[in-house]
Amino acid sequence: MKDGEVTLRFGGAAGDGIASMGETFAKVCSRSGLHVSEYNSYQSAIRGGHVWLQIRAGEKKMLSQGEYADILVPLNAQTMELHAPEVASGGVVIYNSEKLKIRDGLLKQGVRGLPVPATSTASKYGKNPIMQNVVALGGVIRLLNMNLDKLSGVLQDTFGNKAKAIVDANIGAATAGYDYVDKNFGSLNAKLNFTETSRPVMSGNQATGFGALAAGLKFYAAYPMTPASSILHWLVAYAPKFGTVVKQAEDELAVINMAIGAAHVGARSMVGTSGGGFALMTEAVGQASMSETPVVIVESQRAGPSTGLPTKTEQGDLWQAIGASQGDYPKVIIAPSNVRDCYYAAGEALNIAEKYQIPVIILVDLYLSEHIETIEADDINLSVPIERGVLAGPSNGNSYARYAVTETGVSPRAFPGEAGHEYVATTDEHDEKGIIVSDVLAGIPEHIETRRRQMEKRMSKMNYILKDIPPPRIWGPEDADITLVGWGSTMQVIKEAVLNLGEKGVKANQLHIKYLMPFHAKEVEETLKKSKRVLDVEANYTGQLAKLIRAETGFNIEHRLLKYDGEPFAPRQIVEKALEVTQHA
Amino acid sequence: MLDLNTYKVETKPDWCPGCGDFGVLNGVTKALAMLEIQPKNVLVVSGIGCSSNLPGFIKAYGFHSIHGRAVAVASGAKLANPELNVVVTGGDGDGYGIGMGHFVHAMRRNLDITYVVMNNQIYGLTTGQASPTSEKGHVTKSTPTGVIETPVNPIALALVTGATYVARGFSGDPNHMAEIIANGIKHKGFALVDVFSPCVTFNKKNTYEWFRERVYKLEEADHNTMNFEAAMRKAHEWGPKIPIGLFYKTERPTYEDEEPALKMGPLHKQPFPKAEDLKPILQTFF
Numbered sequence: 084m085k086d087g088e089v090t091l092r093f094g095g096a097a098g099d100g101i102a103s104m105g106e107t108f109a110k111v112c113s114r115s116g117l118h119v120s121e122y123n124s125y126q127s128a129i130r131g132g133h134v135w136l137q138i139r140a141g142e143k144k145m146l147s148q149g150e151y152a153d154i155l156v157p158l159n160a161q162t163m164e165l166h167a168p169e170v171a172s173g174g175v176v177i178y179n180s181e182k183l184k185i186r187d188g189l190l191k192q193g194v195r196g197l198p199v200p201a202t203s204t205a206s207k208y209g210k211n212p213i214m215q216n217v218v219a220l221g222g223v224i225r226l227l228n229m230n231l232d233k234l235s236g237v238l239q240d241t242f243g244n245k246a247k248a249i250v251d252a253n254i255g256a257a258t259a260g261y262d263y264v265d266k267n268f269g270s271l272n273a274k275l276n277f278t279e280t281s282r283p284v285m286s287g288n289q290a291t292g293f294g295a296l297a298a299g300l301k302f303y304a305a306y307p308m309t310p311a312s313s314i315l316h317w318l319v320a321y322a323p324k325f326g327t328v329v330k331q332a333e334d335e336l337a338v339i340n341m342a343i344g345a346a347h348v349g350a351r352s353m354v355g356t357s358g359g360g361f362a363l364m365t366e367a368v369g370q371a372s373m374s375e376t377p378v379v380i381v382e383s384q385r386a387g388p389s390t391g392l393p394t395k396t397e398q399g400d401l402w403q404a405i406g407a408s409q410g411d412y413p414k415v416i417i418a419p420s421n422v423r424d425c426y427y428a429a430g431e432a433l434n435i436a437e438k439y440q441i442p443v444i445i446l447v448d449l450y451l452s453e454h455i456e457t458i459e460a461d462d463i464n465l466s467v468p469i470e471r472g473v474l475a476g477p478s479n480g481n482s483y484a485r486y487a488v489t490e491t492g493v494s495p496r497a498f499p500g501e502a503g504h505e506y507v508a509t510t511d512e513h514d515e516k517g518i519i520v521s522d523v524l525a526g527i528p529e530h531i532e533t534r535r536r537q538m539e540k541r542m543s544k545m546n547y548i549l550k551d552i553p554p555p556r557i558w559g560p561e562d563a564d565i566t567l568v569g570w571g572s573t574m575q576v577i578k579e580a581v582l583n584l585g586e587k588g589v590k591a592n593q594l595h596i597k598y599l600m601p602f603h604a605k606e607v608e609e610t611l612k613k614s615k616r617v618l619d620v621e622a623n624y625t626g627q628l629a630k631l632i633r634a635e636t637g638f639n640i641e642h643r644l645l646k647y648d649g650e651p652f653a654p655r656q657i658v659e660k661a662l663e664v665t666q667h668a
Numbered sequence: 669m670l671d672l673n674t675y676k677v678e679t680k681p682d683w684c685p686g687c688g689d690f691g692v693l694n695g696v697t698k699a700l701a702m703l704e705i706q707p708k709n710v711l712v713v714s715g716i717g718c719s720s721n722l723p724g725f726i727k728a729y730g731f732h733s734i735h736g737r738a739v740a741v742a743s744g745a746k747l748a749n750p751e752l753n754v755v756v757t758g759g760d761g762d763g764y765g766i767g768m769g770h771f772v773h774a775m776r777r778n779l780d781i782t783y784v785v786m787n788n789q790i791y792g793l794t795t796g797q798a799s800p801t802s803e804k805g806h807v808t809k810s811t812p813t814g815v816i817e818t819p820v821n822p823i824a825l826a827l828v829t830g831a832t833y834v835a836r837g838f839s840g841d842p843n844h845m846a847e848i849i850a851n852g853i854k855h856k857g858f859a860l861v862d863v864f865s866p867c868v869t870f871n872k873k874n875t876y877e878w879f880r881e882r883v884y885k886l887e888e889a890d891h892n893t894m895n896f897e898a899a900m901r902k903a904h905e906w907g908p909k910i911p912i913g914l915f916y917k918t919e920r921p922t923y924e925d926e927e928p929a930l931k932m933g934p935l936h937k938q939p940f941p942k943a944e945d946l947k948p949i950l951q952t953f954f
Binding site: 110113114281282283284285289293296297298299301302304321322323324325326327328329330332333334336337340341342343344345346347348349350352366367370374460463465466469498499500501502503504505506507508509510511518519522523 | 682723724727731732740929936946947
């Protein structure tokens with residue numbers, strides 16, 4: 084067990100309450116002054132199957148969920164069989180001895196089994212088998228020398244709105260588990276310092292929803308799709324009372340077209356989906372750009388192609404986002420890199436969308452969307468800037484040109500309801516006033532020119548956006564032996580690998596790219612040219628970022644660590660690859 | 669009644685001479701004038717197709733969107749600003765073909781939108797393929813041996829899906845059409861106005877003459893517009909006699925009436941959240 088941190092794994096079947104066990108324990112850790120990073124490996128099944136969840140808790144910011152568990156809580160035989168052999172030396176398996184057995188030779192040397200009669204203990208507090216989880220949690224609290232009151236507090240807050248009897252039963256079961264472990268096993272030798280500093284525990288999707296709400300989101304539409312659905316669930320619970328419509332629509336075509344309609348009349352609008360839903364939306368992404376209607380699309384990638392692995396993570400949709408919809412048109416792709424970043428990316432995306440009257444795609448993935456981690460309390464600024472861009476304001480009596488050609492490509496926006504600005508937003512090519520030049524005017528010299536000017540007007544926005552967004556910067560020593568390149572959700576795990584490499588005497592640094600479109604080609608090229616060795620780390624098969632970098636800069640990243648098995652990176656995997664590259668080069 | 673010139677724009681319609689859509693343009697314009705709705709308070713949304721060019725020929729706010737998505741765009745606009753008079757105009761391919769899903773769901777939502785479908789039973793802009801309302805046996809460019817499918821019955825579909833105002837007009841009778849469009853706009857809830865709007869170039873079967881021989885007005889036929897079963901029977905009348913006019917009208921709360929976020933008015937008029945109001949939300953994460 085590493086000093087200052089501990090890794091737990093809970094495993095069972097879908098419906099066993101694994102996710103709530105994880106959330107409860109994460110909150111207990113947070114209230115005890117620890118940082119946590121959690122990952123829930125679940126399946127596309129409502130009951131049964133195999134689900135396991137890992138939480139790493141420690142005194143410092145936890146950059147990943149880690150790899151091997153110090154404490155395993157198996158709720159069924161499959162979990163025991165699959166996960167017990169992986170428990171780290173010095174660790175324990177705490178299990179229901181009335182339901183499970185540890186067969187000979189299953190555990191590594193130095194790993195102990197801790198049998199707890201959880202069925203009979205839990206039955207005193209209720210018939211629901213989930214009560215056994217609470218017994219186990221109580222036991223874990225004792226093993227780690229944590230304060231049982233913290234667990235009782237979280238249970239109180241979780242079940243507080245239910246009958247007092249339910250709260251009491253849960254606290255009773257937790258206490259019984261705590262007492263049993265206290266009497267029979269005592270504590271592990273975990274070196275953890277607890278404090279009274281408590282931090283928010285949040286998932287990426289909650290942060291995205293919260294960030295959007297704080298940034299004045301007025302319309303959100305979605306069709307249920309893992310792993311984006313929890314944005315819908317979170318927003319519909321909190322947003323309507325702030326005057327935000329949250330609408331589940333009949334399909335993703337309706338979702339984005341409704342958002343565009345809402346944005347057209349002045350509501351800050353966003354949608355959420357995954358790759359398959361985004362594929363359905365793409366025609367309308369072009370519509371938003373052509374009609375110059377601001378809209379934000381959160382695309383949370385899951386393992387493709389097609390239905391793929393709906394509950395597994397991947398970064399496989401970068402080129403889908405880049406190539407979405409026909410023709411050349413301005414759009415922005417932002418890939419936030421952690422939970423805190425999700426909170427601010429939502430507001431930033433809404434601002435860019437309105438300032439430049441374009442679609443903005445926030446590209447996240449299942450891992451970032453769904454895993455929870457602690458962030459600092461002051462990471463969340465509740466007064467985020469809201470920029471609405473250039474508005475036409477009251478009419479001065481002159482005729483209004485919705486698509487007036489300007490240097491920046493941005494023309495003042497007017498909203499239905501305003502007198503004197505009546506215009507038609509069109510997806511056909513149009514002149515400055517919005518009159519279509521696609522039918523009887525197409526090909527006429529004057530309107531060949533109109534087309535050229537409107538095209539250039541729209542595309543010129545990209546140059547100004549590039550100046551608005553910060554270029555990526557190297558993190559770590561300038562003179563590193565190896566530069567690790569990545570994008571989106573892998574930022575923290577790559578950072579952990581960089582730190583681990585440093586401990587092993589290998590100087591490494593990190594270039595992480597958040598803005599994929601428009602692209603800081605010059606800065607990225609200069610940085611990579613200075614690097615001694617470059618390793619591309621991505622959760623996809625083809626190295627989609629590396630391909631983008633080559634397209635934009637001509638720089639070919641020779642070394643690649645590509646993972647497409649659906650599971651998130653563990654730091655060790657990146658470290659091993661980096662060592663291979665540095666030693667063989 | 670407002671002057672019809674209130675809605676006049678410089679752009680001239682680019683439809684074929686004699687196209688039924690001219691009648692619908694006049695009908696929509698006249699309906700707005702009759703109701704004295706200022707151009708600034710109207711949003712005309714369309715998709716793609718000959719008839720979907722209509723918003724460009726009328727002075728009002730408009731959104732000429734993509735094929736099949738007009739009803740979805742209009743639904744979002746109405747949800748964001750229920751004070752607007754939202755009128756959707758488009759063709760049968762746009763609404764009953766590629767956009768069918770949105771059509772059905774908008775009706776069950778009962779958003780206060782008026783949907784005028786210029787139904788010519790053919791794809792005109794793509795030069796004459798079969799449409800979802802082409803009759804069985806109709807020979808078109810894409811069905812040289814005749815359409816095999818049964819046509820969509822938009823009136824019956826609207827009735828079973830929950831539209832609260834279901835009517836049919838005919839471009840050959842623009843005054844009657846203007847009346848039913850005006851009543852549709854006035855109606856609080858989803859209004860479908862399916863209009864026989866002949867394509868003089870590509871549909872040589874369902875012509876003005878063909879309709880003139882067959883149509884009769886429900887208003888003159890002792891039809892009870894509050895009787896759902898009677899409306900359904902009339903919806904299935906198709907042959908020597910075809911009814912036009914109001915089939916069915918009922919009252920039901922609109923979606924926007926029941927949407928909690930709209931209790932305080934249109935979205936764009938509501939303030940952005942203040943930090944102190946968001947604090948209790950942040951607390952839930954500890």
